[in-house]
Amino acid sequence: MQYRSYGSLGYEVSLFGMGCMRLPRIVRGDHAEVDREKAYEMIRYAADHGVNYFDTAYGYHNLTSEEVLGEALEGGRREKVKIATKQPFGTMADLKTGGGKNILDNARRNLEATLKKLRTSYIDVYLIHNIGAYCWEDVKKNKIIEEYEKFRSEGLIRAIAFSYHGGYDCFKEVLDFYDWGMCQIQQNFVDVEREATEEGIRHAGRKGCALVIMEPIRGGNLAFPPPQVKAIYDGYRVKRSAVEWAFRHLANYGEVSTILSGVSTMEQLKEDIEIFSKPDMAAGCLSEEEKAILAKVRTQYESLRSIPCTGCEYCLPCPQGVNIPQVFGKYNDGVMFGTFEPARRSYMFQTRGRQDASRCVECKACEKKCPQHIGIVKELKVAHEKLQGWIE
Numbered sequence: 001m002q003y004r005s006y007g008s009l010g011y012e013v014s015l016f017g018m019g020c021m022r023l024p025r026i027v028r029g030d031h032a033e034v035d036r037e038k039a040y041e042m043i044r045y046a047a048d049h050g051v052n053y054f055d056t057a058y059g060y061h062n063l064t065s066e067e068v069l070g071e072a073l074e075g076g077r078r079e080k081v082k083i084a085t086k087q088p089f090g091t092m093a094d095l096k097t098g099g100g101k102n103i104l105d106n107a108r109r110n111l112e113a114t115l116k117k118l119r120t121s122y123i124d125v126y127l128i129h130n131i132g133a134y135c136w137e138d139v140k141k142n143k144i145i146e147e148y149e150k151f152r153s154e155g156l157i158r159a160i161a162f163s164y165h166g167g168y169d170c171f172k173e174v175l176d177f178y179d180w181g182m183c184q185i186q187q188n189f190v191d192v193e194r195e196a197t198e199e200g201i202r203h204a205g206r207k208g209c210a211l212v213i214m215e216p217i218r219g220g221n222l223a224f225p226p227p228q229v230k231a232i233y234d235g236y237r238v239k240r241s242a243v244e245w246a247f248r249h250l251a252n253y254g255e256v257s258t259i260l261s262g263v264s265t266m267e268q269l270k271e272d273i274e275i276f277s278k279p280d281m282a283a284g285c286l287s288e289e290e291k292a293i294l295a296k297v298r299t300q301y302e303s304l305r306s307i308p309c310t311g312c313e314y315c316l317p318c319p320q321g322v323n324i325p326q327v328f329g330k331y332n333d334g335v336m337f338g339t340f341e342p343a344r345r346s347y348m349f350q351t352r353g354r355q356d357a358s359r360c361v362e363c364k365a366c367e368k369k370c371p372q373h374i375g376i377v378k379e380l381k382v383a384h385e386k387l388q389g390w391i392e
């Protein structure tokens with residue numbers, strides 16, 4: 001396994017981090033739950049084969065992902081690994097389900113529940129989950145970072161971090177606002193000009209902030225290339241899986257500490273560990289010729305996109321909380337990759353966070369601000385129709 005340093009925190013982490021949001025599941029009718037025995041086996045296998053970084057969140061798998069991870073690591077493995085988990089602002093702010101007197105009280109209750117589920121007395125890295133332009137002002141106004149500082153001074157968490165979805169401008173603003181222990185962004189070779197962008201990676205590196213990458217294979221979509229893309233890969237003299245190409249694109253950046261991958265089967269896990277154990281999975285591992293191949297593949301994927309949203313976020317914030325670029329991004333993924341399954345699962349989280357398209361009241365305030373002149377209201381309806389209905 002390849003290892004890298006983690007910003008200024010002094011951690012030495014595996015370049016492959018196991019994401020615990022796509023653990024194996026058992027689906028019965030309209031109910032799904034984690035297949036615990038399989039999940040325990042995978043988590044323990046990872047921890048015993050060099051993976052020392054695990055990522056989960058308060059809400060994953062209907063609030064059970066943290067519990068499954070905690071149970072799997074009990075008995076000696078927890079002390080050998082770093083655990084990163086997260087709490088979204090929306091969960092803190094939900095006074096109906098949070099049970100607390102106010103947002104900060106909720107935040108503390110949720111952290112206490114997380115520690116209990118993880119069977120640990122401390123979290124190595126605690127993130128404000130899914131910051132974006134839609135909630136950044138609320139995060140600041142409600143002094144969430146200050147509350148996290150209290151958690152740290154009490155020894156409940158060891159580092160303060162954030163995960164982010166959205167464009168570069170807001171990412172830079174969030175990153176520059178505070179001395180974060182880590183930032184976590186969506187990047188892959190298809191998104192180099194979207195989300196936090198490649199410039200976001202460079203900026204985190206300049207600041208010396210640990211950088212963790214999520215969605216390196218776009219929810220699994222880049223693992224199954226259409227024939228046009230497969231032909232490009234097959235034409236290269238070195239034969240690699242599509243998954244390895246996607247991981248190599250990110251390993252190439254020296255700024256990256258860990259690349260998360262949410263694995264659902266033991267087979268995927270073993271394949272990922274094998275790829276990340278190759279001696280040349282290092283910064284600068286891509287030649288110019290290989291970069292050109294990935295650029296060609298990206299162009300091929302781009303030609304399949306349906307809504308011309310660039311993810312610039314100029315349409316935000318929506319007064320109803322709809323995260324417009326995220327809705328369009330998920331819809332485009334479904335069209336581009338020929339399957340809506342991963343996009344629908346991801347949309348479920350957006351719905352829980354009250355940022356989905358069903359909240360749109362058709363005020364059209366966003367349409368006036370969109371430089372691409374997208375008929376946002378109409379497209380949101382189309383997207384919602386295709387994305388709703390995932391059973392977790």
Ligand code: SF4
Nearest residue numbers: 318360361363364366
């Ligand atoms: S039209 Fe819908 S998505 Fe756009 S700002 Fe109004 S409520 Fe939000």
Ligand code: SF4
Nearest residue numbers: 309310312313315370
């Ligand atoms: S809908 Fe328009 S304004 Fe909103 S993120 Fe997409 S391109 Fe930018």
